[in-house]
Amino acid sequence: MAETIAFYTLSVLILGLAVLVVTVKNAVHSVVALVMSFLCVAALYVVLEAEFLAVIQILVYAGGIVVLYLFVVMLVNLDRSPEEHEDPRRLSIFGLCLAGAMLLEVAGIVVYSYNRSASTVTAPAAASPVQGNTQELGWLLYTDYLIPFELASVLLLVAMVGAIVLAKRDL
Amino acid sequence: MATESAAMFDTDELVLNMGPQHPSTHGVLRLVLRLDGERVKDVDVVMGYVHRGIEKLCENRDWTQIILLTDRMDYVAAATNNLGYCETVEKLMEVEVPRRARYIRTILAELQRIASHCLWLGTHAMDIGAMTVFLYAFRERELILDLFEEYCGARLTYNAMRIGGLPLDIPSGWDDKARAFCDIMDSKVLEYEELLTNNRIWLERTRGIGVISGADAISLGLCGPPLRGSAVNRDVRKDEPYAAYDEFDFDIPIGTRGDTYDRYLIRLEEFRQSIRIIRQALDGLPEGPVMGKVPRLLKPKAGETYHAIESPKGELGYFIVSDGRATNPYRFRVRPPSFCNLQGLRPLVIGHLVADVVALIGTIDVVLGEVDR
């Protein structure tokens, strides 16, 4: 009961804030709305009993990545007021088509998963040898998903090195 | 590669105004900095905010009244200003100062040196962030000001010397108090050293900052610790002794690298040497009068003279021209050490970061009263 209330409240907040992100004129307001949205997503993860994911969402996404967005937006916007497009309806046809395509895709997924039975979903959860969200995640990452994990870390390393090379004045 | 990436980020030069009202410029000094990001590319030192026309005023005051005005130039070390002026006029008038007076003048001058360096240490450390040293240094300065108050009644502007000697003899018990102060000061200098000298953060903020070579220092006309920090052995007390300095045994600390840390070490060592001189003077204090044979109406014969002493800031010189007729000088000109050292600020600051500018103003030890007069 409480979960349902929490779910619906959070969904309304998340969707509302997401809409604010794209409609608000001021770029900084948009980014702040994004942060709030991420915090609500983290709360949603808590409702789903994935607490490790929730704190990592806050720590990495809301506390790191969006801070970077904010830096860039502020430094670029330093001398200019928020821009307005010349024709506010310029891209709306394209946007509507894209939104329609997305809607069709989501509807397709929902119909497909509703038709298939849900039996194959529950089995892997019972088979994990450790309890608790953090431990489960760790176990999976280092056994079943080891290669993607290592590849992702190499990718991050390359990105860091690239950033340093680009920003350094002399080598 | 480097030029491409530099062109990607289009940087502007920033003009930043520091002062004249500013917590760290030690008075009313205005610096117009031209910055490239954080680095200082150029600085324009604007002074004159405390100009009171002292040199012109002195042309209309008689010889004894001028002593009051000299107090107000380097108000941090007023007794040395008095000493320099009195000795210059005594040189012009060829007056003999009694030995006791010369000893007491030396004691007062060295006490003044300690007091001035206390203020320097406190403000310099506070600018770099060590706030406690400020309070400790001022605690010791208070002890010296108490000694002066007992001697001449004033704490800042002493009017403590006269042409031909001193107006007052030291009160009884004063020399014991001075000795007690020297003992206290010894342990306090150790305290300052413990807090700062080997402190990693202090070293990072002062070592290698504001390096100036000996040749540059000489050509810029620097004097005092900024000059001695660059390995130039010049101290007026040793090179051209005045007062009673030729009778005492003391060393002149000389730096090696010419950076802020060396200047800090020099002034810290000057604390110790001053205590040494004061002790020797107190032990060997001769009996006798404190005022020489000086006519009632001071009227030096026509002529000009220049005499310099070593004030805590550097070489303080007075150039006085007398035309033999009036009871006031024809021309009174001061060579203030802070003014000459301030010229060194520009080469020191260029290339450093903005955060170092306050450290560099502190290391030159400027007193605006002296710079502007």
Next chain:
Amino acid sequence: MLDTVFWPLVKIVVLLNAVMVSVTFMTLLERKVIAWAQSRLGPMRVGPYGVLQAFADPLKLMTKEDITPANADKVMFTLAPILSLVPAFVVFAVIPFGGDPLYYVADINVGLLFIISVTSIGVYGIILAGWASNSKYPLLAGLRASAQLISYEIAVTMTLVSVILTAGTLSMVEIVEAQQEAGIWFGFIQPVAFVLVLIGGLAETNRAPFDMPEAEQELTGGFHTEYSGMRFGLFFLAEYANMIVIAAVVVVLFWGGWLRPFPSVGALALLDYIPSWIWLFSKMFLVLYLFIWIRATLPRYRYDQLMRIGWKVLIPIAIANVVVTAVVKVLL
């Protein structure tokens, strides 16, 4: 109903009040301790020995005129101090003041990560404050201060990984219980981590010797230049609240939380009569005293030296510490 809603609310109310009062008294503690270090007395007039100064300062700030710059972004201007202060209070929900469930609001099984993530929200307060002032210098100062914060956050987070390895759990209560089982505080097993978290904590709360963004107010205008009255007071209090959070975290992780010294030595069982939360408060007080002592004594680092230490010194040492801890844990 009673257990899930009422008692936690009561605990939250008690905790919030306790933290607010502690924060106001922190301002007084700082002034007094720094004064004593500088051979003077500090506030002495308001109340006996100046004790009521803690209430006088916020009262003064509340009665001051609240000036908002003309072109400032009103929403952000108001939001920034709140974003700075609230995360510090939220963290106290997971700090255990004792072993019994009465003494903590919630024992989340990712408690330590929760603390780190919530404190990283506090960065927004600084950035938005600089932005909302609608002026170039506060903006740059705000960006700088927040860059300092996130750099040291990385160092502290990596250090905390080695603590997690030692304790084997992320939950704050279980970390203290692990110290009780081990019979020794983790500060002795992980001295490097202890020192790194202390230094990182000083840098994260913009305290000396890492307070150049605040000291530079003289030159470029800090991020809270345009704030006055209680809005400024909120920033001011946020700094002290963050300090108290870091002290609490350090004590729980390294100094045994609510445990008495030598928790496994039976002979000292007499000390058990002292309630657990008093132990926690006393240890927190010692850590806070240490922070204030450091501020009174050390000069401050230049901004580039500060960033160099965060990235080139603390992070490598933290990583090395993690590796060594992991190796030792595997071998034992």
